Amino acid sequence: MKTLTQSPTDPAFVQDPYPFYAAARADGQMHHWQDYGMAAAFGHSAVHMLLRDRRFGREVPQELRTEGPAHLAPFLAAEAHSMLDAEPPRHTRLRKLVLRAFTSREIAALAPGIRDLCRQLTGAFPDQPFDLLDAYCTQVPVITICRLLGVPEEMAPQLLDWSHRMVAMYQAARTEATEHAAAQAAQDFTDFLRGYIDDRRDDPRDDLITRLIAAEEEGDKLSTDELIGTCILLLNAGHEATVHALGNGVKTMLQQGWQPEWLAPEGIEGLVEEILRFDPPLHMFTRYAYEEAEVFGHTFQRGEQVALLLGAANRDPAALDDPERFDPSRPPKVNKSFGGGLHFCVGAPLARLEMQIALPILFEHCPDLKLAAEPEYSNSYHFHGLTQLLVTRS
C-alpha cells in the first residue's frame, strides 16, 4: 500500500475529488490515506469485496467502545439504536422489523403523491433565476419522507434543520460547535418523536410510524428507543442523500446538454443509475476489521478501520468502459452508490422512484432550464452535494 495525502477539506478536492481518486486507483486498489489515518479502498473490486466481507463491519468493536463525551450523549443515544451502526444479530433483527413495515408495496403507493408534489412545485417556480436545490431537489425527498412516516408536512423545515445539524457530525469540517448543535438537535428530535410515537400508539394511522410500532417478527418488537433511532435514521437518510443525488444529477444534465430520450420511459432508469454512478451524493463509508484479515496485500488487525470510496469505485476503468464519461445509455451495472452487502441502502427503491419521477417532470415543465451561475460543492466531505443550484427557466 502507498501512503496518500489529500485533505478532505481542500477546496480543489471538494469541488472535484475524481482526479485524486483516478491517481489513487492507477496505483492500486487500496492505499493508506494519511489524512484519515486508515487504509482506503479506491478500486471497484476492493470496495465491492469489503462491503460483503463479514470479517468487517460498521459496529465499533467491543474493546474500542467508549462512553463518549457527555455533551454528545443525546446524539450517541440516537445512533446507538440505529441499524446503520449495528452488526448481526442486532442488525438482522432491526433491519427485518423495519423491512416488514417498509415494503415495496408501500413505496410504490407513494408514486402518485410524488408526481402531484413535483407538478405543484414546478408550477410555483419563479420567472427570475432561483435555487433549484431549495425549490425542488430538497422539497421532493423531505416531503415524501414526511408523508411516508406520517409526520406532518409542516414539520419539513424543522426536520431539515435537525437533520442538517446531525449529519454535519459525519463531515470532515466538523468542529466542537458542530457537536453541540448536533446533540441539541438529537435531543429535540428525540423529544418530538417520543411524543409523536405515543400519539400513534393511541391513535394508529396508515403510516410508517404506525406500521413500525406494529411490526412484529416471531413475537419480537421494536422498543421505543429503537423506534426513535429508526425514525431518525429514516428521516435523515431519507432525504439528505436524495436531495444531492437530484442536485448533482440536474447539474450534470445541464452541463452536458441533456437529451429528451434520457427522460423517456425507456431511458429514465438508465439516466438515474448513471447520475448515481457518475456523481454520487455520499462518497465514503468506513468499516472496522473484526479479526486479522488479509485484503489486497494488507493485513488488517482487529479494530483497524478501512474507508470504502464509493465515488472512486464507480469510476474504475477496470470495471467499466470509459468511466469518466456521463452516458445514460450505458447498461446500468457498476454502481456502488447505495453500498452493498448487509447494509445495502434500505431506501434505494424509494430514492430511485423519486428521481425517476422528479427528473422528467422538471424538464417537461422547464424544457429551457439553464444554469444561472456556476454550481459549487459544499465543504462537507464525505457528503458530495451542491451549496445551491441557481437556474433560470429560459
Ligand code: HEM
Ligand atoms: C440517492 C439517495 C441515497 C443514497 C445514495 C443512499 C446511500 C446509502 C448507502 C451508501 C448506505 C450504506 C452505508 C454503508 O454501507 O456503510 C445506505 C444505508 C441506508 N440508507 Fe440510504 N441512500 C439514499 C437514500 C435513502 C433513503 C431515501 C432512505 C430511507 C427512506 C435511506 C435509508 C437508509 C438506511 C435505513 C440505511 C441503513 C441500512 C443498514 O444499515 O442496513 N437511504 N444508504
